[in-house]
Amino acid sequence: MTKGYFTIAQGPEYHRMAYALALSIANSQKTTNKLSIGVASYEVELLENSYYRPAFDQIIGIPWLDAAIESKRKFENWWKAIYMSPYDETVCLDADMLFLEDYESWWDIMGESPAAFCTKPITYRGEIITSD
DSSP: OOEEEEEEOOSHHHHHHHHHHHHHHHHHOSSOOOEEEEEOHHHHHHHHTSTTGGGOSOEEEOOSSOTTTTOSSOOTTGGGHHHHOOSSEEEEOOTTOOOOSOOTTHHHHHTTSSOOOOSSOBOTTSOBOOOO
């Protein structure tokens, strides 16, 4: 069974953040350290030929129509992640996250149910995020 991390990153600024995320995962996770990235179809070739390429396990074009093409926040394509992830078990991450320690033990906890959701995310300062 394959395990890995997945993010959607549309636009150059999010490609850069996803690259930093991929590097942080590769440097902090002992076992499961792969990140695949979902991008708009026209961005696949761009990323395949960029210096970001070695950091990602796979670069996957968002299927069907890009529902977020006119959106600033780009949430509209996240429902497609279940179809895009190349892994049997996937943790979906926002592109602007960083991994600073090994979270390998979380896979066992998350594996106890078919889906798990973060309910109390914290900032890098350890403060609970209360914003919607």
